[in-house]
Amino acid sequence: MAYAYLFKYIIIGDTGVGKSCLLLQFTDKRFQPVHDLTIGVEFGARMITIDGKQIKLQIWDTAGQESFRSITRSYYRGAAGALLVYDITRRDTFNHLTTWLEDARQHSNSNMVIMLIGNKSDLESRREVKKEEGEAFAREHGLIFMETSAKTASNVEEAFINTAKEIYEKIQEGVFDINNEKRLKNGRKLSCCYTTTTDASISALRTQVKDRGLWRRSIYAVARNQRQLNGT
Numbered sequence: 001m002a003y004a005y006l007f008k009y010i011i012i013g014d015t016g017v018g019k020s021c022l023l024l025q026f027t028d029k030r031f032q033p034v035h036d037l038t039i040g041v042e043f044g045a046r047m048i049t050i051d052g053k054q055i056k057l058q059i060w061d062t063a064g065q066e067s068f069r070s071i072t073r074s075y076y077r078g079a080a081g082a083l084l085v086y087d088i089t090r091r092d093t094f095n096h097l098t099t100w101l102e103d104a105r106q107h108s109n110s111n112m113v114i115m116l117i118g119n120k121s122d123l124e125s126r127r128e129v130k131k132e133e134g135e136a137f138a139r140e141h142g143l144i145f146m147e148t149s150a151k152t153a154s155n156v157e158e159a160f161i162n163t164a165k166e167i168y169e170k171i172q173e174g175v176f177d178i179n180n181e182k183r184l185k186n187g188r189k190l191s192c193c194y195t196t197t198t199d200a201s202i203s204a205l206r207t208q209v210k211d212r213g214l215w216r217r218s219i220y221a222v223a224r225n226q227r228q229l230n231g232t
């Protein structure tokens with residue numbers, strides 16, 4: 001299907017905050033109740049419409065576990081948007097936001113739009129982080145903010161779509177120059193709205209993942225992502 005723009009997103013945040021569930025709810029309108037730990041990265045895509053234009057969102061869901069940190073860093077490249085997720089029922093995931101933000105700022109385009117997400121808003125009785133705290137953190141660091149529930153789907157569409165609206169506005173204002181694309185060695189283009197996975201991801205994985213079983217699963221994940229990407 002033809003589209004006017006391709007926006008690359010990256011989803012980041014501590015393990016177990018609900019990154020994969022947010023993606024699944026957005027792409028498949030389903031909820032996965034069991035924590036299926038992400039190995040390396042997973043990939044999803046969906047078409048949306050903004051201002052009458054078809055926009056393809058290409059979404060990279062990263063592993064929150066510390067041992068995958070160096071591989072997930074390589075996925076910031078070319079990202080126009082990031083969803084930085086914490087779990088409103090686990091204060092530690094909120095406390096780690098500064099580290100995630102430092103990582104994001106260091107490895108991404110300075111114009112990348114960052115949406116802060118306080119997920120699991122359906123678990124009000126177990127809440128450890130007030131909505132006002134999320135809002136204050138976002139204000140202080142220049143992020144957009146929403147509370148979501150990947151379980152009930154509350155605000156999930158809005159989170160992905162509002163991020164795209166912000167990117168779209170930046171393109172209109174000329175902040176993101178999508179015509180000024182860098183050509184890669186293989187002739188493919190790289191810009192805020194285009195991306196590639198690289199062999200670097202695989203070599204980063206090799207040094208990171210010592211466990212053989214995990215390593216094999218990771219390689220399959222990267223290869224699957226590459227195939228899907230090539231098909232986009």
Ligand SMILES: Nc1nc2c(ncn2[C@@H]2O[C@H](COP(=O)(O)OP(=O)(O)OP(=O)(O)O)[C@@H](O)[C@H]2O)c(=O)[nH]1
Nearest residue numbers: 015016017018019020021033035038064120150151
């Ligand atoms: N009640 C509730 N549970 C959720 C929500 N989102 C995710 N969960 C649960 O939280 C657990 C972790 O969700 P995942 O999406 O796998 O977490 P993740 O952030 O992808 O974790 P990693 O892949 O390890 O980085 C699962 O058991 C989900 O069912 C939510 O909005 N509400």
Ligand SMILES: [Mg+2]
Nearest residue numbers: 019020037038
């Ligand atoms: Mg996951």
